[in-house]
Each structure stands twice: as structure tokens, then as C-alpha cells.
Amino acid sequence: xxxxALRMATxxxxxxxxxxxxxxxxxxxxxxxxxxxxxxxxxxxRLFFHxxxxxxxxxxxxxxxxxxxxxxxxxxELRDLPVMIGGGKRGVxxxxxxxxxxxxxxxxxxxxKAKKLCPDAVVLPPDMQKYARVGRDIRRLMRELTPLVEPLxxxxxxxxxxxxxxxxxxxxxxxxxxxxxxxxxEIGITVSVGLSHNKFLAxxxxxxxxxxxxxxxxxxxxxxxxxxxxxSLIWGVGKATxxxxxxxxxxxxxxxxxxxxxxxxxxxxxxxxxxxxxxxGEDTRKVSNQGETKSISSETxxxxxxxxxxxxxxxxxxxCEKVSYRAKKAGLAGQTVVLKLKTADFRTRTRNVSLxxxxxxxxxxxxxxxxxxxxxxxxxxxxxxxxxxxxxxAVDHDPALDDLDFNAAQxxxxxxxxxxxxxxxxxxxxxxxxGLKSQRKD
Amino acid sequence: xxxxxxxSALLKALNHIQSVVERRNTxxxxxxxxxxAASDEIRLSATDLDIEVVETVPAEVSQSGATTVPAHMMYDxxxxxxxxxxxxxxxxxxxxxxxxxxxxxxxxxxxLPPEDFPDLAAxxxxxxxxxxxxxxxxxIEKTRFAISTEETRYYLNGIYLHTIEADGGxxxxxxxxxxxxxxxxxxxxxxxxxxMPGIIVPRKTVLELIKLLEDTDADVAISLSAxxxxxxxxxxxxxxxxxxxxxxxxxxxxxxxxxKVMEIDTRLFAQAVDRVSTIxxxxxxxxKLNIADNRVVLSVNNPDSGSAEEExxxxxxxxxxxxxxxxxxxxxxxxxxxxxxxxxxxxDSGSPTIVRDAGDESTLYVLMPxxx
Numbered sequence: 026x027x028x029x030a031l032r033m034a035t036x037x038x039x040x041x042x043x044x045x046x047x048x049x050x051x052x053x054x055x056x057x058x059x060x061x062x063x064x065x066x067x068x069x070x071r072l073f074f075h076x077x078x079x080x081x082x083x084x085x086x087x088x089x090x091x092x093x094x095x096x097x098x099x100x101x102e103l104r105d106l107p108v109m110i111g112g113g114k115r116g117v118x119x120x121x122x123x124x125x126x127x128x129x130x131x132x133x134x135x136x137x138k139a140k141k142l143c144p145d146a147v148v149l150p151p152d153m154q155k156y157a158r159v160g161r162d163i164r165r166l167m168r169e170l171t172p173l174v175e176p177l178x179x180x181x182x183x184x185x186x187x188x189x190x191x192x193x194x195x196x197x198x199x200x201x202x203x204x205x206x207x208x209x210x211e212i213g214i215t216v217s218v219g220l221s222h223n224k225f226l227a228x229x230x231x232x233x234x235x236x237x238x239x240x241x242x243x244x245x246x247x248x249x250x251x252x253x254x255x256x257s258l259i260w261g262v263g264k265a266t267x268x269x270x271x272x273x274x275x276x277x278x279x280x281x282x283x284x285x286x287x288x289x290x291x292x293x294x295x296x297x298x299x300x301x302x303x304x305x306g307e308d309t310r311k312v313s314n315q316g317e318t319k320s321i322s323s324e325t326x327x328x329x330x331x332x333x334x335x336x337x338x339x340x341x342x343x344x345c346e347k348v349s350y351r352a353k354k355a356g357l358a359g360q361t362v363v364l365k366l367k368t369a370d371f372r373t374r375t376r377n378v379s380l381x382x383x384x385x386x387x388x389x390x391x392x393x394x395x396x397x398x399x400x401x402x403x404x405x406x407x408x409x410x411x412x413x414x415x416x417x418x419a420v421d422h423d424p425a426l427d428d429l430d431f432n433a434a435q436x437x438x439x440x441x442x443x444x445x446x447x448x449x450x451x452x453x454x455x456x457x458x459x460g461l462k463s464q465r466k467d
Numbered sequence: 468x469x470x471x472x473x474x475s476a477l478l479k480a481l482n483h484i485q486s487v488v489e490r491r492n493t494x495x496x497x498x499x500x501x502x503x504a505a506s507d508e509i510r511l512s513a514t515d516l517d518i519e520v521v522e523t524v525p526a527e528v529s530q531s532g533a534t535t536v537p538a539h540m541m542y543d544x545x546x547x548x549x550x551x552x553x554x555x556x557x558x559x560x561x562x563x564x565x566x567x568x569x570x571x572x573x574x575x576x577x578x579l580p581p582e583d584f585p586d587l588a589a590x591x592x593x594x595x596x597x598x599x600x601x602x603x604x605x606x607i608e609k610t611r612f613a614i615s616t617e618e619t620r621y622y623l624n625g626i627y628l629h630t631i632e633a634d635g636g637x638x639x640x641x642x643x644x645x646x647x648x649x650x651x652x653x654x655x656x657x658x659x660x661x662x663m664p665g666i667i668v669p670r671k672t673v674l675e676l677i678k679l680l681e682d683t684d685a686d687v688a689i690s691l692s693a694x695x696x697x698x699x700x701x702x703x704x705x706x707x708x709x710x711x712x713x714x715x716x717x718x719x720x721x722x723x724x725x726x727k728v729m730e731i732d733t734r735l736f737a738q739a740v741d742r743v744s745t746i747x748x749x750x751x752x753x754x755k756l757n758i759a760d761n762r763v764v765l766s767v768n769n770p771d772s773g774s775a776e777e778e779x780x781x782x783x784x785x786x787x788x789x790x791x792x793x794x795x796x797x798x799x800x801x802x803x804x805x806x807x808x809x810x811x812x813x814x815d816s817g818s819p820t821i822v823r824d825a826g827d828e829s830t831l832y833v834l835m836p837x838x839x
Binding site for chain 1: 615616617618619620623644645646647648649713715716717719720817819833835
């Protein structure tokens with residue numbers, strides 16, 4: 026709470042007049058004099074009222090049905106049709122537009138099921154490059170407001186507008202409402218804004234009024250707001266923790282609020298303290314534009330299911346190269362290699378192996394993943410394969426270069442030599458044969 | 468099958484047998500020991516499909532036959548019977564049981580058919596020789612700590628045994644490395660071993676073998692085929708698959724031109740390393756050696772917990788050097804040394820360093836420094 030107080034204190038005293046009203050209009054951005062039904066200035070019904078509206082600095086912005094919205098923007102004839110974005114001829118729904126959602130379609134739902142629910146839907150393959158481009162454009166607009174933009178994914182981000190009121194000459198809420206209008210105008214998609222005094226609550230708030238929403242959770246209402254909610258609302262409480270909490274009869278946040286910190290820490294060791302604080306709406310995580318990388322991974326869903334080991338290995342290798350490239354660029358090496366497979370019947374299998382030394386070499390990642398893959402490739406059909414490294418450490422060179430195993434050091438040097446060739450002559454300059462498609466049919 | 472046998476003889480054999488048997492097995496019969504009785508002895512065998520151990524024990528066999536029963540359970544039963552007792556092993560009234568009777572104790576153990584018990588076919592042996600148990604023990608004990616446990620580098624998961632030509636004769640050499648340190652030990656080449664193919668003996672085999680070597684004075688017979696090795700230690704025959712891989716060309720990483728020589732009291736050095744590394748709880752934390760003018764300053768700096776420093780005397784006359792090593796690796800090597808002094812031969816702070824036991828020409832260690 027102290028943090029909130031400090032943040033509110035940074036509001037400019039020189040302009041005592043702004044932020045004193047009960048709310049503002051989300052269309053003309055003028056402050057509303059009274060809690061009226063429509064805007065006195067422009068007549069819009071989109072008025073936003075909240076007791077603390079002008080003092081809350083942390084926002085979570087989430088694009089509404091992002092992929093579908095981008096497609097509708099580019100193909101206006103789709104505007105009033107149900108649209109679903111998903112992979113290939115089968116696969117899962119990545120995004121369903123709000124019209125499709127009326128029929129019960131949800132993202133991550135298998136495509137065949139979604140098609141059954143909504144047979145008229147227009148199904149489009151995802152165009153990730155386009156979405157990434159649009160996402161970048163949106164983040165650029167966000168950064169015009171504050172440098173503290175922390176992207177969570179391609180279509181959502183946290184913004185910290187603490188101390189920006191004086192700069193912008195208006196409270197954060199109005200700046201944000203202005204941003205949403207700008208995104209609608211310049212990008213052509215809609216977003217929802219959650220506003221609060223910390224990240225945890227801001228993220229919850231952005232979900233309250235979707236789509237094209239604007240919602241706030243103030244300091245005064247935090248405890249009562251959370252009290253009635255299920256524990257699953259708390260960030261980091263997944264199925265396992267829910268189960269553990271249920272064992273103690275805890276299902277609502279109100280129950281957590283009534284418990285003592287030491288008891289929570291004793292019973293739920295790792296996350297006990299977090300449960301205690303988040304249940305009270307206390308979250309001291311800062312909005313960071315650095316973004317700490319926990320793992321680096323790459324995965325691909327196949328056009329047709331794959332069961333043959335040589336083909337899986339070929340794809341695995343290209344993924345290892347991608348992961349390795351990103352890790353080398355970031356100066357990170359992973360101590361653990363994680364292999365992810367999804368079977369044709371949607372079961373996910375992950376396997377991991379710890380390495381003696383952290384690595385970011387494609388060759389070593391591949392060598393660690395290959396035996397795990399071989400064990401899984403027993404005729405099972407797979408629809409997805411992914412590879413990643415985690416337990417990351419910053420390194421200036423791969424430890425394999427110092428290896429007393431002459432072969433290992435040699436392979437490491439060979440890979441780095443290939444990297445520098447690619448640096449000079451482009452990505453395709455030199456490649457290992459194991460990434461090439463087999464010409465033989467065997 | 469009906470057999471009478473001394474507890475102590477059976478216990479000793481079962482002790483060898485059960486350690487090969489994995490605690491958990493997906494193939495049920497691999498949890499069992501096979502017992503076959505014929506003439507005046509019983510033959511116990513167990514396998515994990517990579518290693519097979521067979522041991523014969525004298526017994527009074529009144530009816531020959533064979534069966535298999537859970538190895539760990541059988542071992543526990545025999546272990547708990549009183550010293551000096553006798554056991555009777557007898558096929559139960561139905562085929563699926565083995566009765567174990569001693570004094571007033573009676574056990575009926577679930578048996579599995581001996582026909583199902585896998586046999587690790589050794590194939591044709593191409594090389595055979597005998598080695599004194601102490602020589603073999605030396606080769607293993609001096610090198611086994613450096614064996615890699617990293618599965619992805621399966622070809623380092625064992626001891627590389629091969630012969631080399633030296634001073635006009637031959638030597639039998641063992642090498643193990645995990646990529647950070649390398650251990651090399653040599654012994655006189657046994658007759659008939661010269662020219663044998665280089666082989667990689669898996670870690671588990673090496674550890675089992677060491678246990679067997681504890682109780683014997685007789686020479687160990689070694690037989691080699693392309694893919695297997697067999698050790699005959701008195702009444703025990705240990706057969707193992709070899710690691711199918713190529714051991715790296717280790718000679719290339721043993722430095723030839725290091726010239727900065729430091730001699731130090733092994734025990735004092737190891738104790739100092741142990742003390743300063745208390746500060747470094749995390750694995751892989753380096754201890755830094757600052758070496759100059761007949762002294763070494765050991766220091767550890769751990770941003771999470773603090774720092775430590777200790778100075779000890781050494782014999783060193785070369786140009787000063789700062790070099791870091793994994794503290795555990797230093798202590799592992801020091802633990803191998805039997806004489807008073809250790810000799811370090813450095814090149815620079817980024818290159819492999821040679822470490823030797825001052826009084827033992829037969830071993831050589833290479834340590835890769837850490838950057839500090």
C-alpha cells in the first residue's frame with residue numbers, strides 16, 4: 026500500500042484541477058463533472074467512473090481476439106462473420122473472434138470441435154509474421170506513453186505510467202484511453218485496458234470489461250474485490266496448487282485473506298508467501314522493460330502428423346538451430362534441455378535432461394534431445410515437436426570450448442566457425458546435412 | 468531341486484549377485500537371481516542385460532534343478548538368518564515356489580521359470596590375459612572418479628583401457644574423463660595383453676568389479692570379445708557389455724609444454740581448499756589460486772555469501788600466475804594421492820594444467836581451469 030501512496034504522491038500538485046472529477050469520457054477524453062449517463066461534451070455513453078481513477082498508474086493492455094481482429098481489419102468482408110484462426114487442415118483454434126465465441130468456440134479448442142460448434146465460421150491459417158508486425162506497431166505506440174512497457178506476449182503488455190501525469194498533462198487513465206483510441210485509429214484493432222496499483226490486479230482488471238473494455242481496481246476496494254473470487258484467479262495458482270489448497274478446504278481468496286502468513290508458508294512452502302500477499306492484492310513486481318528470460322524454446326506443429334524418427338530428427342535439428350541462434354545472441358546458455366511432443370490425440374509429453382555444463386550450441390542441444398526423442402518415437406504419431414533450454418546462465422563462451430574431450434571441443438569450434446560464416450554470408454551460407462530432407466524413401 | 472548350503476557362503480555370493488540387480492525393473496525376471504544346482508555346487512546368476520554376474524558356491528545337492536527368485540528378497544532372508552546356520556532350498560509342492568528352510572524359519576518364495584532367464588551371450592573371445600588384482604584395483608581406483616555421468620556423452624561413461632608402447636615395452640593404461648578433468652593410470656602390461664583393442668568399460672561394471680577385488684589375492688582372468696569383457700575373480704565370473712563408442716583422442720589434450728612447476732603439501736592444500744570453498748555452496752564455484760614466490764593464496768568469492776582467503780606455503784619459482792579451478796575437482800584429485808606432495812604444472816590461466824602425485828610416476832591428472 027505504501028507503494029500506492031508514493032505513486033499517487035507523484036501526481037503533479039501544480040495542476041490541482043485535473044483528476045478531481047468522478048470520471049471521464051473514453052471518447053472525447055474530457056473529464057465528467059457528474060456521474061451522468063452520457064458525456065456532457067460529446068454525448069458518448071462510454072463514460073468511465075471510479076473513485077481512484079486518476080491515481081492508478083499500472084495498466085495491463087490486452088488486444089481483443091488479436092489474430093482474428095487483424096484478419097478482419099485486412100479483409101473487411103469478414104467483419105460480420107465468425108472467424109477462427111488455426112493451423113492448417115487440422116490443429117487447434119489459436120484465436121476465435123467474438124462472433125465465433127457466441128457459438129461456444131474457445132481458443133486452444135481442437136479445430137474439428139470448433140467447426141462442429143460453429144460450422145459457418147471462416148477458418149484462416151495464422152500469419153504469425155503479420156501478427157508480430159502488428160504487435161510491434163502496438164508496442165511502439167505504448168512506448169510513446171512510457172518507456173516502462175513489459176510485453177507478456179505478442180498481444181498483451183504491462184505499462185507503468187507512474188510519474189507520467191505531469192509529462193502528459195493528464196492522469197494515466199486518460200492517457201491510456203487516448204492510447205486505445207489511437208490503436209483503433211492507426212492499427213485498426215481494439216484493446217481492453219485494466220488499471221490498478223499493481224500488475225497482478227491490472228491483469229485481472231483488463232479481463233473484467235472485455236472487449237474494448239476499460240476497468241479499474243482501486244486500492245480501497247482491493248480486499249473486498251478479491252474476497253469473493255476463487256483462488257485460481259491468483260497468478261501462479263494452477264491445477265496442482267488448487268488441488269493442494271482444496272485439501273485444506275481453501276477455495277476462495279477470502280479464506281486466504283483470513284490466514285496467517287506463517288501458516289501459509291508452512292503448508293504451501295514454495296508459494297505460501299506469495300499466496301498471502303496476492304490474496305491481499307499486494308504485488309511488488311515492477312513493470313520491467315528488460316524482461317528476464319527463463320527459457321528459450323522453439324516448436325512447430327506439423328502439417329501432417331509425423332511418426333518417423335529420421336523426419337522428427339530433421340525437424341528437431343532445425344529447431345535446435347533456432348534456439349541456439351537466439352541463445353547465442355542473448356549470451357545465455359541452458360543447463361537443462363526440454364523436449365516437447367504432442368501426440369496426434371493431443372497429449373503433451375515433455376521430457377528433460379540436465380547437462381553437466383550449460384550450453385547454447387545447437388549440436389549439444391540436439392545431442393541431448395535426440396535420445397529422448399528416440400525413446401518416444403515408437404510408432405506414435407506426433408503433431409508437434411518443440412525444443413527448449415532452461416536454467417539459463419549468462420555466458421561469454423560455451424563451456425564446450427574448454428572441454429578436455431577433444432571431439433566435443435572440436436565440434437564446438439566447428440559450430441562457431443559456421444556461425445561466423447553465416448554472419449558474413451547469410452543464414453544459408455553453410456548448414457549441416459542433418460537439416461536436409463532425405464531424398465531416399467526408406 | 469533340493470540343496471543344503473552354508474549360510475555364510477551363500478550370503479557372500481548373494482551380496483555380489485544382488486548388487487547387479489536393479490531395484491526397479493520393467494522386466495520382472497531381471498529382479499530375480501537364478502539358482503541352478505548340479506553335482507556339488509549351486510550356481511547363482513543375475514543380470515541387468517548389460518552386466519551378468521555368475522558365482523558358484525559349494526553345496527550338498529541331493530536333487531539337481533533350477534529356479535529363479537527375487538534377488539534382493541533372497542539376500543535379505545539369508546542376511547537375517549543367524550550366523551553359522553544352514554539352509555535348505557527346495558522346489559515347493561507346486562512349480563511356482565522355492566522353499567527356503569533354516570532352523571525354524573520357513574519361507575516360500577514366488578519363483579519364475581528358469582527358461583525365461585536371459586543369458587548374456589559372450590561370443591568368441593579374442594584376447595585373454597591375467598592381471599594381479601592389485602594392479603587392476605589401482606587402475607580403477609585412480610581413475611574412476613573422473614568418469615562422466617552425462618548420458619549424452621555415453622563414450623565417456625566408463626574407463627578406457629588400452630595398452631601403449633613405452634620404453635620399448637608395453638604398459639596397460641586406464642583413462643577416464645568428464646571433459647573437465649582427466650585421470651590416467653598405468654601398470655605393467657600383463658602377458659598376452661599387448662595389442663589388445665582399446666575398450667571402454669562401463670561405470671557400473673567398474674564399480675561391481677572393485678567390490679569383487681576386495682576379497683581376492685588370485686590373479687584376475689580377463690577375456691575380451693568385440694563387444695564384451697569377462698572378469699573371472701576366483702569363483703565369480705563378471706561379464707559385461709563394453710561401451711560401443713570411440714574414446715576421444717585424449718593424448719591431444721595432455722599438455723606437453725607446461726613449464727611453471729609448483730610443489731605443495733597435498734594434505735595441507737586439500738584442507739585449505741576445503742576450508743575456503745565452504746563459502747561457495749553452489750556447484751561449480753571456482754577457487755582462485757594466486758601463485759608466486761613460494762606461496763599460494765587460495766580465495767573464493769561468492770556474491771551471495773561472502774569471500775574467503777587462505778595462504779599456504781609451496782615451492783614455486785616461476786613467474787606469478789592467477790588460475791581458477793573447481794574446488795571439488797581439486798579435492799577429488801588430492802584424495803587419490805598417497806605421498807606427501809602434489810606437483811602442479813601450469814602453462815597459463817586458460818590452459819589445461821597437469822597434476823601429479825610427487826611420489827607416483829604411474830598416474831597423471833589433467834585439470835581444465837575455470838575462468839575467474
